[in-house]
Amino acid sequence: MKYDKNNIFAKILRGEIPCKKIYENQYVLSFYDINPQRKIHALIIPKGEYIDLDDFSSNASEKEISELIKGITTVAKKLGISIDEGKGYRALANIGEHGGQEVPHLHFHLFGGEKVGRMVN
Numbered sequence: 063m064k065y066d067k068n069n070i071f072a073k074i075l076r077g078e079i080p081c082k083k084i085y086e087n088q089y090v091l092s093f094y095d096i097n098p099q100r101k102i103h104a105l106i107i108p109k110g111e112y113i114d115l116d117d118f119s120s121n122a123s124e125k126e127i128s129e130l131i132k133g134i135t136t137v138a139k140k141l142g143i144s145i146d147e148g149k150g151y152r153a154l155a156n157i158g159e160h161g162g163q164e165v166p167h168l169h170f171h172l173f174g175g176e177k178v179g180r181m182v183n
């Protein structure tokens with residue numbers, strides 16, 4: 063599958079549509095989910111063009127991979143939901159059709175601010 067440059071997160075990265083930014087560096091962008099499923103619902107995406115986690119682990123550089131993983135903790139700390147700053151959270155990536163992925167640009171969801179509940183309903 064080819065990366066779709068017109069997916070909504072690609073448009074956010076290009077500044078064509080707005081987002082409620084939480085954190086950004088050279089490698090990642092984090093913003094609030096437009097349709098929050100929990101009290102706190104953030105997203106973090108790599109700036110590179112990766113469709114999903116499998117594409118990312120196969121094709122991203124070690125630096126891009128480590129920055130995304132570290133970025134999850136940075137964002138959690140910023141939001142006050144990390145183990146250090148709060149009571150924990152859930153980081154989740156949907157992958158492909160069976161995973162329920164809707165936007166074809168890799169993203170991790172961060173859910174927190176309350177007990178997140180069952181892993182799969």
Ligand code: AMP
Pocket residue numbers: 070079081094095096097098105155156162163164165166
């Ligand atoms: P997924 O099902 O894992 O692909 O999740 C896609 C997520 O992107 C959903 O939780 C949507 O609410 C969220 N989303 C879609 N459009 C936007 C947007 N413009 N800004 C922020 N979040 C969005």
